[in-house]
Amino acid sequence: MRNFVPILTVTLVIFALWYAFAIVLNKNWAYDKATRGGYELSFSELVADTWSQKKPRLPTPDQVAGEIWKSTGAAAVKKWNRSEGKPLFERISKVLNDKRNLIRHAWLTLSATLLGFIFGTGLGILLAVGIVHNRAMNNSVMPWVITSQTIPILALAPMIIVVLNAVGVSGLVPKAIISAYLSFFPVVVGMVKGLRSPDAMQLDQMRTWFASKSQVFWKLRLPSSVPYLFTSLKIGVAASLVGAIVGELTISQNGGLGARMLQGNYYGATLTIWSALIVAAALAAILVSLVGLAERITKKRMGFVS
């Protein structure tokens, strides 16, 4: 915990700036109210007002935290209490299916993210294997892979969804495909590099043993690529989450964190947007650190020492 003090300092600075900006950004509305009500605002009254508005331009951290609690834990408790006397299973399902509960939305986004992440990683690894082993694929596929990432995903997402709907695919899968579209890229790039990481000497060594191409792949190339794979997976999982949220901005009727952000936009409910945003960020942090944990365990077991 040597880093504790610096991290704490940075966090405190961010929070201080956040509160300061809340005053600056929300003060006009406070003055407006004062002018209309015909009263003067002291500085402390101004601060108190800017930090507690119902629809602030910039909500304060404590307002966001309050909103998150209200739409997760508090909402669940409320549902639970309201269904008193009903069978246990029904009570649980009531809580889980609460359309106002942010946890449910987070779960919807998370499931699309994970499915897309698995699709994307699988596709990325397959493409990388092809690119490394086949000259034609190396020359033909790589440019398309790069091109695919230059198209703004926001423009592409509605089309993916319309096309998939036309062939009868709806629900979780279209969102997952948008996730996969974003997450396969870092995996391809990282895996191509990783599979090519064995040096000339290691490849010569394999030649002296008359190893087949597949033996070189399974025994040398694939294990060598593991550190590269994990670096890519960390970027990929975060990109997956972005993809799922973008998908939800397009198909918002099914819910999800993206749908909540869109909803907040319609009603000018900044608190809703910010709480969805913070939950999404927390989700990303958790996912990336889980991949990081898997990386540490795998590398340790494989004897890669950093």
Add this chain to the structure above:
Amino acid sequence: MMAQNQPDTTRTQAGAVISASNLSLTFETNDGPVHALKDVDLTINKGEFVSFIGPSGCGKTTFLRVLADLEQPTDGTVSVNGMTPREARRKRAYGFVFQAAGLYPWRTIAGNIKLPLEIMGIPKAEQKQLVEEVLDLVHLSGFENKFPWQLSGGMQQRASIARALSFQADILLMDEPFGALDEIVRDHLNEQLLELWAKTNKTIGFVTHSIPEAVYLSTKIVVMSPRPGRVTEVIESPLPRERPLDIRESPEFLELAHRVREGLRAGHEDDV
């Protein structure tokens, strides 16, 4: 006495294990052709320990790589165990030790030594036994389950020698295997290599640029010179096969070292 008599009988029994005639290899580069090897004629008999010595660019490593089918000669013929290098490679007729140990960090020492055995499809039970045997040969018994990073550089290189020996090829090709190690470790490994050679009676091709190393180890020293890479002298060592470390202070040793040095200078005179 036994040890001294035995190799002589094998030497007379067996003929050439490796023979090259008129061997040439030219690399085409942007700056024109580079003659890595030119008209090399050489015969290596069974059980010999042959060192290749010369300045960089003399083709000593290239020659070893041609024997191992890692480079293709542009002219001339070469045979390894009576086969073409490619056939020899396919039949796993030689073990090759590179300058770096090149152990896989994700495999234990035993796992690393097993690697060629797995590739060659040798049954599991036999693998285990072979690994035990070679670990004993290089004095690494007890380190089976250690990972490479837990071993010193010298121990890693010994493990890599064990790996090259594991599938019991009778030729061992070594490309500056101790070049990256310090003098003390090197002496120790040289001594162990001789002991191993006496025990297994392998034919060894050994690339080095250390004169004492070449003289101490070899029964035959091949002196090479660069531009074009060629053999300038082949010196048969008069030293006995059994060589304690202190043989290096004997007059015979020093005289032989002197001859090698002279040979190197002769092939190099136009450069200095």
